[in-house]
Amino acid sequence: MRAMWEFFFGVGWFATLLSYITITTAILISGSLIMMLLTWIERRGLAYMQDRKGPNRVGPFGLLQPVAEAIKTITKEDITPTEADRWVHFLAPVVILASTVAAFAVIPWGNLIPVDINVGVLYIVAISAVHTVGILMAGWASNNKFALLGGMRGVAQAISYEIPQVISLVAIVMLVGSMSVVDVIQHQMDPYGNILSWHIFTPVGLLAFVVFWIASLAEGERPPFDNPEAESELVAGYMTEYGGMKFAVLFLANYLTNFAICAVTAGVFLGGGNGPGSDIPILGTLLSVIYFLAKSLGLFFVMVWIRGVVPRLRTDELMHFAWKFLLPLALVNIFSTSLWIAITRWGAEQGMGVAEALGEPGSIARLAVAWLVTGVINVVAFFVVARINATRGITTYQATPTAV
Amino acid sequence: MTATPEQQTTTQTALRPVGGGGVVVVERKQPRQSYGQGIAKGMGVVIRHFAKSFTTRIDDKSDQVGMFTVEYPEERMELPEAYRNMPILLYDDKTGQELCTSCFQCERICPPKVIHITQAKDPNTGKPVPAAEEFVIEYDSCMSCGLCHEVCPFDAIKMDHFFELSTHDHLSMDRNKAVLDRPISYYQAIAPNLWAAVEANAMKKLQNNIKRRPGNIGVAPHMIGKAQKALPTAGAGGARPAAGARTAAPVAAMGKNMPPEKVERLKSIRAANAAKRGGAVPSAEETLLAASAYTSATASPESGLHTAESDAGLAPSPATTPAPATGPVAAVGQNMAEDKKARLEAIRAAKRAQRGDE
Numbered sequence: 001m002r003a004m005w006e007f008f009f010g011v012g013w014f015a016t017l018l019s020y021i022t023i024t025t026a027i028l029i030s031g032s033l034i035m036m037l038l039t040w041i042e043r044r045g046l047a048y049m050q051d052r053k054g055p056n057r058v059g060p061f062g063l064l065q066p067v068a069e070a071i072k073t074i075t076k077e078d079i080t081p082t083e084a085d086r087w088v089h090f091l092a093p094v095v096i097l098a099s100t101v102a103a104f105a106v107i108p109w110g111n112l113i114p115v116d117i118n119v120g121v122l123y124i125v126a127i128s129a130v131h132t133v134g135i136l137m138a139g140w141a142s143n144n145k146f147a148l149l150g151g152m153r154g155v156a157q158a159i160s161y162e163i164p165q166v167i168s169l170v171a172i173v174m175l176v177g178s179m180s181v182v183d184v185i186q187h188q189m190d191p192y193g194n195i196l197s198w199h200i201f202t203p204v205g206l207l208a209f210v211v212f213w214i215a216s217l218a219e220g221e222r223p224p225f226d227n228p229e230a231e232s233e234l235v236a237g238y239m240t241e242y243g244g245m246k247f248a249v250l251f252l253a254n255y256l257t258n259f260a261i262c263a264v265t266a267g268v269f270l271g272g273g274n275g276p277g278s279d280i281p282i283l284g285t286l287l288s289v290i291y292f293l294a295k296s297l298g299l300f301f302v303m304v305w306i307r308g309v310v311p312r313l314r315t316d317e318l319m320h321f322a323w324k325f326l327l328p329l330a331l332v333n334i335f336s337t338s339l340w341i342a343i344t345r346w347g348a349e350q351g352m353g354v355a356e357a358l359g360e361p362g363s364i365a366r367l368a369v370a371w372l373v374t375g376v377i378n379v380v381a382f383f384v385v386a387r388i389n390a391t392r393g394i395t396t397y398q399a400t401p402t403a404v
Numbered sequence: 405m406t407a408t409p410e411q412q413t414t415t416q417t418a419l420r421p422v423g424g425g426g427v428v429v430v431e432r433k434q435p436r437q438s439y440g441q442g443i444a445k446g447m448g449v450v451i452r453h454f455a456k457s458f459t460t461r462i463d464d465k466s467d468q469v470g471m472f473t474v475e476y477p478e479e480r481m482e483l484p485e486a487y488r489n490m491p492i493l494l495y496d497d498k499t500g501q502e503l504c505t506s507c508f509q510c511e512r513i514c515p516p517k518v519i520h521i522t523q524a525k526d527p528n529t530g531k532p533v534p535a536a537e538e539f540v541i542e543y544d545s546c547m548s549c550g551l552c553h554e555v556c557p558f559d560a561i562k563m564d565h566f567f568e569l570s571t572h573d574h575l576s577m578d579r580n581k582a583v584l585d586r587p588i589s590y591y592q593a594i595a596p597n598l599w600a601a602v603e604a605n606a607m608k609k610l611q612n613n614i615k616r617r618p619g620n621i622g623v624a625p626h627m628i629g630k631a632q633k634a635l636p637t638a639g640a641g642g643a644r645p646a647a648g649a650r651t652a653a654p655v656a657a658m659g660k661n662m663p664p665e666k667v668e669r670l671k672s673i674r675a676a677n678a679a680k681r682g683g684a685v686p687s688a689e690e691t692l693l694a695a696s697a698y699t700s701a702t703a704s705p706e707s708g709l710h711t712a713e714s715d716a717g718l719a720p721s722p723a724t725t726p727a728p729a730t731g732p733v734a735a736v737g738q739n740m741a742e743d744k745k746a747r748l749e750a751i752r753a754a755k756r757a758q759r760g761d762e
Contacts, residue, residue: 048457048458049450049457052472305447308454309446309449310446386439
C-alpha cells in the first residue's frame with residue numbers, strides 16, 4: 001500500500017500529470033465560458049451600436065442566451081454530406097479547435113501562466129497558423145463550392161496576414177530581447193512608472209500594435225476581413241456544410257481565436273496583467289487576472305466596434321492591404337526599433353559614441369531623442385505608404401459620366 | 405422621325421434639369437478622405453450611437469440617434485388609424501342592428517374570394533331583406549387588401565386593428581357573423597376620424613334599412629333580446645323616425661306591395677304561428693293549415709324558428725307600441741283562454757283566406 005502511494009505521489013510524474021490535466025480542464029472550461037461571454041458582448045454591443053436591444057430575454061440581460069443556443073446545437077442532428085470526404089470533414093473542426101486551444105498554453109492570465117516556454121511568442125504564432133490547415137480541410141472536405149472558396153480565401157488571407165503580424169512582433173521581440181511571453185510582460189513593468197511603460201505608449205510599439213492588430217483581425221477572420229465566411233457571398237464559407245455540434249465547435253474555435261488574439265495583444269502591447277497593485281503577493285494575482293480580463297475584453301469590444309463600422313473588403317483589396325500597406329510599415333518599424341535600441345541602450349562599445357553625450361543608457365534625454373527620432377520616422381512612413389497606396393497602389397474606381 | 409443631330413442635342417439638353425440621366429455632382433465639405441480619416445469618423449459615429457442607445461429613446465421618427473426598439477409584448481406602438489388587418493362587421497350599439505345589407509359588393513370585389521354572404525329573407529314573404537342571414541370570412545386566406553372596406557356603400561365592413569390571430573385551430577379562422585360583429589363604438593375607438601367622416605351617411609342608410617327588416621333579422625346575434633327598441637339616433641343628417649314605426653313597418657310594407665288577400669293571408673299565418681307557439685302541440689289540421697298558408701314563403705324549419713324568435717323579440721313591448729293590424733298576435737301569451745280564442749280566430753282567418761283564393 002505504502003509502495004503504491006510512493007509510486008503515485010512520491011515520485012513527480014503523477015503529480016505533474018495531474019496538475020497538467022487540471023490546468024487543461026480549467027482552460028477548456030474557462031474557454032467555453034469566455035466564448036459565451038464574447039458572443040453575448042458581440043451581439044449586445046452590435047445591437048446597441050445599431051440602436052436596438054439585442055438578445056435580452058434568456059436570463060438576466062440575456063446572459064444565458066448562449067446556453068440556450070448550446071442546448072439547441074447539441075440536440076441538432078449531425079449531418080455529413082454524402083459526397084463529402086467523411087474523415088477530413090470530421091477532423092477539420094478538431095484540428096481548428098485543437099490548434100486554437102493549444103495557443104492558450106503560453107497565454108498568461110495575469111500573473112498565472114500555464115507554461116512559460118522561452119519561445120512563447122514564436123509558439124503562439126506557429127500554433128495558431130495550424131488552424132489554417134483545418135480551414136482548408138473543412139473547405140475541401142465539404143465538397144461544396146462555397147465551402148471550397150471560403151477555405152481557399154481563408155488560407156490565402158491567413159498566409160498573407162501572418163507576415164506583417166510576425167514582423168510587427170519581431171519589433172517587440174527586439175525591444176524585449178526575449179521570446180518568452182512572461183519576459184515580454186515583465187519588460188513592460190521595468191523602467192519607469194506603470195502605465196507609460198506599456199509598449200503601446202512608444203512610437204515603435206504603437207505602430208507595431210496597429211499593424212499587429214489589423215493583421216490579427218484578418219487572422220481571426222473578424223470583420224472587415226471576414227471574407228472566408230462572407231455571408232452575402234459564400235453562405236457561411238468553409239462552415240457551410242457543418243451543422244449541429246460540429247458547427248458549434250467551429251464557432252467556439254472562432255471565438256477562442258479572437259480571445260487569444262485579444263489576450264496576446266493585451267499581453268504584448270498593453271502590459272498583460274500589469275496594473276496598480278498587481279505585484280502584491282496573493283491579492284496581486286487576483287488583481288492581475290482582473291486587469292488582464294478587462295484589457296482583453298476591452299480589446300474584444302474594439303473588435304466589435306470595428307465590425308460595426310467597417311464594411312467587408314474585397315478580396316483583392318484585402319491582399320493589397322496586407323502586402324502594400326501593412327508589410328512596408330512593419331519593415332519600417334523594425335528599422336526604427338533598431339534605432340530606438342541603439343539610441344537608448346548602446347554605448348561607445350557598440351559604436352554609438354554619439355549617444356554617450358546624451359547621458360547614461362536609459363536616461364531621460366536618450367529616451368526623448370529616441371522618441372523623437374522613431375516617432376518622426378514612423379509617422380512619415382505611415383503617411384508616405386498611405387499616400388502611395390492612395391494614389392497608385394489600390395485601384396480606385398471612379399464613376400465616369402456615361403456618354404450622353 | 406427624322407431629326408438632325410442638332411435638334412436631338414437641344415432636346416436632350418432641355419430635358420436635363422428634369423433628370424434625364426445627367427451626372428449630379430454633390431459638393432462635400434471634405435472632398436477626399438485618406439489616411440484612415442473615414443474610418444475614424446465612422447468609429448465616432450458608431451460609438452455615439454452606442455452611448456446614446458443607453459440613455460435615449462427614439463420617440464420622434466425624425467430622430468437619428470437613440471434606441472428604437474419597442475419590446476413588443478410588453479410595449480406596443482400606437483397603430484395608425486388607417487392600419488388594416490382583417491375585416492370586421494359593424495352593428496349599432498343601441499339597437500344591435502348590423503349595418504350590412506348583404507349587397508354582395510364585398511363578396512364580388514374580394515380578390516381571394518373569402519367572403520361568403522347569405523342574404524336574409526323575410527320568413528313571411530320569402531322576399532329578400534336588406535340584412536345578412538350569415539356572413540363568413542375566411543381569415544386564413546384573407547390578404548388584408550381592404551377592398552371590401554373601400555367598396556362597402558353602407559360602411560358596414562371595416563378593417564380591424566387586431567393582429568394577434570395565430571391559433572392552432574385552423575377551422576376557427578373561418579369567422580362567421582357572430583364572431584365578426586363589433587359595435588360601432590369599438591370602431592370609433594380605434595379609428596375616430598375615419599368613422600366621423602362616414603358616420604352621418606352610414607347611420608342614415610342604416611335607418612332606412614332597419615325599416616325593411618322584420619323582427620330580429622339583421623340584429624347582431626348576441627344582441628338579440630338585449631337590444632333597445634329605439635332607432636339609432638342618427639348623426640348629423642339622420643331624420644328622427646316616429647316611435648313605433650319599427651313594429652308597424654312590416655305590416656305597412658305588406659300593405660304597400662301586396663294585394664289585400666295576401667295581406668290577409670299573411671296576417672293569418674302570423675296568427676297561426678303565434679298559436680303554434682302558444683299551444684302545446686299543433687294538431688294535424690293546424691299543421692296542414694299552416695303549410696297551406698305558406699304558399700309563397702319558404703317553410704324550412706330554420707326560417708320557422710326565425711319567425712318564432714322574431715315574435716319573441718316583439719312580444720315584450722306590445723302595449724307601448726300597439727299595432728292594430730297585429731292585434732290578435734299581441735294578445736297571445738297572456739293566458740290560455742285568450743290563446744285558444746286567438747288560435748280559433750286564426751284558423752278561421754286562414755280558412756277565409758283560402759276561400760278567398762279559390
